[in-house]
Amino acid sequence: MSDKILEIDDLKREFVMGSETVRALKGVSFDVLKGEFVTIMGSSGSGKSTLLNLLGCLDKQTSGEYFLDGIDVKTLDRNQLAKLRNFKIGFVFQAYNLLPRTSALENVELPLFYNSKISGKERRERALHALEAVKLADRQHHTPSQLSGGQQQRVAIARALVNEPVMILADEATGNLDTRTSYEIMALMQELNEKDQKTIVFVTHEPDIAAFSSRTVFLRDGKVVKDSPNANKKNAKDALAALPVSDDY
């Protein structure tokens, strides 16, 4: 087996709405290697979310090929897809999507509930470990409403990590955050990518966020228009240090 995590070939997704057909993806092909940090950029409506949903096995392509870790996704049924999401993928959403009135720790535990092989004790330990990785172990009993947006997103990242997935998919994960907090999240992503060799596919439409990745895929109107490695990948920790100490705007 190659060290390709993702292989997509001529991937198409069409939405039929009454008599109209919206062609959100018009044949997208690229591979992602193990340990890559890819950002997907493009203007609004270019099909980024549609692509990410396909990559995350939340949706099925109209045509084309998609192999995730060597598995042909289109042959799987709903339950097998759920299992795949549980074992191989960690999602981070723009809107965090944490369960309200539920502690950070319990939120992080959630994916492990759907893995019957994991005992209650192990579940707790792994959730705590994931929270430590995002430096929120001291906030484990806080509910989302008691956390800042950046902290909530870090809890969501911990939740994406807890199942030890082969790949993290993030859809505008910094979209709701200010510059400093965005950089903090990106620093965390870089750390996960470099230290733990996690593959990351990160959708954004901000070029300065894309600059932290090793490769950027540009989408326009449902097609890949540019796919280039990042020659001078920026370090998020350095960028964070370079920010003015007190932002007064």
Place this chain on the structure above:
Amino acid sequence: MNIFNLIKIALKALLRNKLRALLTMLGIIIGVGAVITMMSIGQGSKDSIQSSLSAMGTNMITIMPYNNLPGGGGGVRLGASSIQSLTIADVEKLKRDVTDATEFSPAASASGQAIKGTANWPTTIQGVAPSYLDIRKLSVNSGIEFSDNDVRTSAKVCLLGQTVVNNLFGPNVDPIGQIIRFNKIPLQVIGVLSPKGYNTFGQDQDDIIIAPYTTVQKRILATIYFHAIYASARTESVSDLASEEISKSLRESHRLREGQDDDFVVRTQADLIKTLSSTSGMLSVLLTAVAGISLLIGGIGIMNIMYVSVTERTREIGLRMSIGARGIDIMSQFLIEAILISITGGLIGVILGIAASIFISSFLHWPVIISETSIVISFLVCALTGVFFGYYPAQKAARLDPIEALRYE
């Protein structure tokens, strides 16, 4: 996902909305509570009616005058006491004719004031034959019974029930041999009846004076008629035959022609028990209907709130699916939530019903029997209600599309 985790998640969801969960349960709580209480009362009174009827003697047959003649008041039926048809001649003929009944006692009763010294007590005097004590399974506690000779001579003697003794004599006086007055007629107390307590209908069976029927007829009522005739069938199984023989004999002595209605009624204890148990059978059908309706309403309440809950938590469902929940996991989560609501409601209802039954039995002194079957059945029905009414909302949740659920505002 294992069942304990599911229950845990469902519990958490319910606890997040305690008041709503409680309100949802209310229909079930009230329904189950009411059913348990009513079943307890029904079962209790049925049992106590039956046991007090058998205590009276299952062989007993009661004959009462009954006005059913066309001219008998143009639809107005007169009470038994005002109708005059049963006489001593009837009793004598019955004794000759009827083979399946062994003992007969006429009864003439009067109410009035019993007086001893300064004490007085309103009560009833029952004028009967000596065989009455056998027929009614009564016995004399102290003193002696009166004899046929006392009947012949209209002797001024009587037997007192314990309540009358207590009210006329107080605790430390031996009433035997003393003279009391009933409606001014002096009667000598020759015996005291063994206490029988209250019957199912709340009557004090010890609030009675018993005397020879001739004494009551001549000295108190000045009548030749009786209010009733009591008889005892040879065995319980021949009581219907005995009752037929009695009717035949009485029709002869009352000279009723073919086609003419009886001017009396004959009732066996078996008849009474049958009537009462058919009433209680109807009662339980009614109770089942009430239970069914209240559980239906409770179930609809659960269904409604589960739909609301699924809609409210669409994003949560989407999220759970995106991190690996299968349709069946989501389905079980909501189904268990519904079952938990209905079972908790059922449990509270059962506890409330038992509490109400205990309250009724200890404060209102109604006979109450809490039956385990009614508890088990209501509980099972509750769980089924949860499954039935939780199924559709849960299925709706399980079928959601993960992306659309995640996007739901």
